Amino acid sequence: MPDRNSMNTKPEPTLPRVEDIDPTFEPWEPSRPIPIFLLGILVALAITGVGMYLSDLAPWTDFGSPDTVANGPVAPLTQYPLPVGSVHGDAPELVHSGAGSVWSCASCHGVQGEGAGITPRLAGLSPDYLTKQLHDFASGERLHESMHYVARELQQRDITELAAYYARLPVPLLVLPPSDADLERGRLLFEQGDWKLDVPACISCHGSQGEGVGAAFPPLAAQQPEYLFSQLTAWKGGHRHNSPQNLMDDIASRLSYEDLYAVSYYAASVRHPGGGSLVNLSTENSDER
Numbered sequence: 001m002p003d004r005n006s007m008n009t010k011p012e013p014t015l016p017r018v019e020d021i022d023p024t025f026e027p028w029e030p031s032r033p034i035p036i037f038l039l040g041i042l043v044a045l046a047i048t049g050v051g052m053y054l055s056d057l058a059p060w061t062d063f064g065s066p067d068t069v070a071n072g073p074v075a076p077l078t079q080y081p082l083p084v085g086s087v088h089g090d091a092p093e094l095v096h097s098g099a100g101s102v103w104s105c106a107s108c109h110g111v112q113g114e115g116a117g118i119t120p121r122l123a124g125l126s127p128d129y130l131t132k133q134l135h136d137f138a139s140g141e142r143l144h145e146s147m148h149y150v151a152r153e154l155q156q157r158d159i160t161e162l163a164a165y166y167a168r169l170p171v172p173l174l175v176l177p178p179s180d181a182d183l184e185r186g187r188l189l190f191e192q193g194d195w196k197l198d199v200p201a202c203i204s205c206h207g208s209q210g211e212g213v214g215a216a217f218p219p220l221a222a223q224q225p226e227y228l229f230s231q232l233t234a235w236k237g238g239h240r241h242n243s244p245q246n247l248m249d250d251i252a253s254r255l256s257y258e259d260l261y262a263v264s265y266y267a268a269s270v271r272h273p274g275g276g277s278l279v280n281l282s283t284e285n286s287d288e289r
């Protein structure tokens with residue numbers, strides 16, 4: 001009965017203290033050291049990670065600072081070791097020294113074959129595609145004054161060596177310059193095409209990541225955006241005619257210059273599986289994807 005109980009017991013303190021119930025109970029002490037300990041491990045791991053990252057970059061100081069091309073710095077790819085020796089490796093002499101009217105390829109295409117502006121990246125392109133283009137320049141099938149001048153002096157043996165050399169080079173990281181290209185439109189064209197314009201998706205021929213397929217379809221991913229645009233406009237304007245069955249002539253002629261620009265910048269921003277490309281963070285539309 002409420003009456004009897006209340007009379008027989010002392011009034012309880014309004015807030016019973018934990019210690020009164022379980023004197024061994026300690027709210028913080030046993031658990032606190034564990035999170036601090038874990039935190040310590042995480043900090044140690046982070047410091048080790050940064051240290052390893054920096055030491056991975058360190059060898060590049062041997063070659064001077066990483067080359068800066070027109071479109072930004074080219075970062076090394078540690079998973080693709082450079083040819084033995086140095087950055088020049090066992091490159092054919094023509095790459096870095098040239099010979100007579102065969103100007104050094106690196107003087108225009110860069111020491112790592114990275115290209116710049118309207119000069120294409122050659123690093124990581126298929127050897128057969130490179131060979132075909134050099135033959136096309138030499139014969140005039142593909143029009144370009146400088147490349148015609150260079151290529152017509154090359155012996156077949158030179159072409160084979162040059163193509164093998166560039167095909168083996170890692171794809172350098174490309175940092176895109178800011179642009180006002182409509183990257184979302186570019187992405188649609190790249191991945192889906194535009195059936196109203198009768199334009200197939202670029203990836204249907206150039207590989208699901210634009211990485212290039214075999215000898216016939218060159219990579220678009222991480223290629224210099226201005227070079228891609230220059231080739232598309234060359235096809236549209238009828239200045240480049242060397243694509244098999246006029247495939248590219250037809251595609252380029254159906255797209256507007258804005259579309260060609262958009263798809264060029266989008267394709268260049270796609271990360272190449274063998275290396276990469278990095279959208280400059282200041283690029284306006286880059287955060288759309």
Ligand code: HEC
Pocket residue numbers: 094095102103104105106107108109118119120121122125130131133134143144146147150162218230
């Ligand atoms: C004077 C500068 C210059 C030199 C030197 C030069 N190139 Fe080029 N190369 C270019 C330019 C510019 C283009 C783009 C041509 C175009 O717009 O059609 C090009 C295009 C190419 C292409 C076509 C790539 C593609 O994706 O279709 C190949 C292959 C090539 N060059 C190989 C070489 C080789 C190998 C050498 C050295 C023997 C060399 N080039 C020397 C400027 C140069």
Ligand code: HEC
Pocket residue numbers: 120132189190199200201202203204205206216217218219220227228229231232242243244247248251263264267
């Ligand atoms: C039906 C197949 C096909 C489709 C689809 C296609 N291409 Fe191509 N593309 C080719 C072929 C083949 C070549 C190589 C031409 C040559 O041998 O010179 C090429 C070459 C190119 C090149 C020149 C690259 C270089 O290194 O010189 C560019 C740029 C290009 N394509 C852009 C595009 C874009 C952008 C799209 C989508 C709008 C696209 N292509 C869709 C077949 C295709």
